[in-house]
Amino acid sequence: MSYKTILAILDTADNSATVADFAFSIAAANNAHVIGLHAETLSAVPLVAPMEIPDPVAVQALQDMAHSETLEVERIFRQKAEAGSVPFEWRSFATATGYGSAPLIETARSADLLIASQADPAKPSDSHVDVDSFLFESGRPVLMIPYILRTPKPIKRVLVAWNGSKEAARATLDALPILKAADEVEVFSVDPVDTATQSAGMAGADIAANLARHGVKVSLATAESANKSASSVIENRLSDNSIDLLVMGAYTHSRLWQLIFGGTTKSLLQSMTALTLLSR
Secondary structure, three states: OOOOEEEEEOOOHHHHHHHHHHHHHHHHHHOOEEEEEEEEEOOOOOEEOOOOEEOHHHHHHHHHHHHHHHHHHHHHHHHHHHOOOOOEEEEEEEEOOHHHOHHHHHHHHOOOEEEEEOOOOOOOOOOOOOHHHHHHHHOOOEEEEOOOOOOOOOOOEEEEEOOOOHHHHHHHHHOHHHHHHOOEEEEEEEOOOOOOOOOHHHOOHHHHHHHHHOOOOEEEEEEOOOOOOHHHHHHHHHHHOOOOEEEEEOOOOOHHHOOOOOHHHHHHHHOOOOEEEEEO
């Protein structure tokens, strides 16, 4: 198993070079095809009193800005693509609904892996990718790049955040091409409990055995959270063990949170220090 179609989600000119670099690096290791995807998003249009009709000058200015960014993002992507030998294609869509629009989600559903960048909080933009929509609507794994990480490096140490959920299982097996190439993979459980098939002390043993059969160099570890949150325990593990990639399920706790991240997922994404592969 390997990734054969990788979708690079290129939302802004600021992070497109980084996303493209990661996409082409992973594609080269998997002999994969890369699709560069951009949504030309139109901002809200100012209304003119007293009739409250759109200001045509403002409309044109916003359209020009959005199109200029599209051209710059495409230029960056093609420059990165032409520097290597990986097959690629470019797709862009004009939309008022951002990255949740149907054509973009349809494109994502046919890819093996999506790659996107975490938004830099110091550089807010209407063009930033709507990762929620991709996770909940595409059915495909998303590899998130922390905004502090600018250059690809080999993924040697991987932490699988394991809680026994279907989302965690999906994420783990979606990450299999990367796990097989890694030097070390740790299946890590926080506050595990006894189940009908496994004791708390052996949490994750079955999925670890499956990974081992695929040739993954895997180990097991558990931890108690005590007075800390699960996300804090995982963050400490990432830092202490110099982890290159975190693999975890994107899960929610109630229907109220269906459209936004909840709990551990949200906390970890807000303070990302390592590449993070998420599946829903």
